[in-house]
Amino acid sequence: GAVVSQHPSWVICKSGTSVKIECRSLDFQATTMFWYRQFPKQSLMLMATSNEGSKATYEQGVEKDKFLINHASLTLSTLTVTSAHPEDSSFYICSAPVLAGGPGEQYFGPGTRLTVT
Amino acid sequence: DAKTTQPNSMESNEEEPVHLPCNHSTISGTDYIHWYRQLPSQGPEYVIHGLTSNVNNRMASLAIAEDRKSSTLILHRATLRDAAVYYCILSRYNFNKFYFGSGTKLNVKP
Numbered sequence: 001g002a003v004v005s006q007h008p009s010w011v012i013c014k015s016g017t018s019v020k021i022e023c024r025s026l027d028f029q030a031t032t033m034f035w036y037r038q039f040p041k042q043s044l045m046l047m048a049t050s051n052e053g054s055k056a057t058y059e060q061g062v063e064k065d066k067f068l069i070n071h072a073s074l075t076l077s078t079l080t081v082t083s084a085h086p087e088d089s090s091f092y093i094c095s096a097p098v099l100a101g102g103p104g105e106q107y108f109g110p111g112t113r114l115t116v117t
Numbered sequence: 118d119a120k121t122t123q124p125n126s127m128e129s130n131e132e133e134p135v136h137l138p139c140n141h142s143t144i145s146g147t148d149y150i151h152w153y154r155q156l157p158s159q160g161p162e163y164v165i166h167g168l169t170s171n172v173n174n175r176m177a178s179l180a181i182a183e184d185r186k187s188s189t190l191i192l193h194r195a196t197l198r199d200a201a202v203y204y205c206i207l208s209r210y211n212f213n214k215f216y217f218g219s220g221t222k223l224n225v226k227p
């Protein structure tokens with residue numbers, strides 16, 4: 001079946017630096033992808049909707065200048081955490097809809113563990 | 118966005134059926150009911166989804182109340198590999214966004 005991959009699977013960076021996380025749809029095209037973050041023992045929180053060819057739309061309370069999203073192609077979305085701080089340490093997950101529109105079934109990536117020291 | 122309510126945790130014995138409930142009293146007519154599960158340090162995995170009628174697949178069954186204000190995910194024979202956090206999510210047709218609730222952590226005892 002269709003697969004969504006993420007790279008890297010884990011990353012450690014120093015406070016103040018930026019880190020980029022990639023999300024790829026491997027055998028299907030995704031005009032829309034979604035980014036979530038998950039803190040330990042908590043649920044997933046939707047951060048933003050990544051739209052191919054247009055700006056991302058961010059959920060309320062998510063800083064768009066801190067979490068830069070670029071949907072470069074129909075199979076790739078990237079999330080860049082700028083000027084990362086320890087409180088940005090989290091599990092970041094992306095997803096892509098199985099079908100554009102429709103009931104909304106999603107394929108989820110395996111997640112990227114970010115640790116900011 | 119319609120909200121879902123699930124018990125924080127449930128426990129089951131291996132090879133016995135498990136019924137995971139979900140309340141969604143503010144569901145609208147175009148909301149689909151989705152169930153996903155998540156193992157530690159992994160992304161969520163699709164389990165099943167439905168609109169009005171009960172649904173079956175190789176993983177589970179979904180029983181939807183007649184008024185659609187609640188649903189139940191049924192695992193017919195729980196295995197140790199079914200131990201996970203199960204999320205019940207509503208998604209409006211053509212809208213695609215998922216807002217996760219707190220989910221139910223299922224523990225399966227051997």
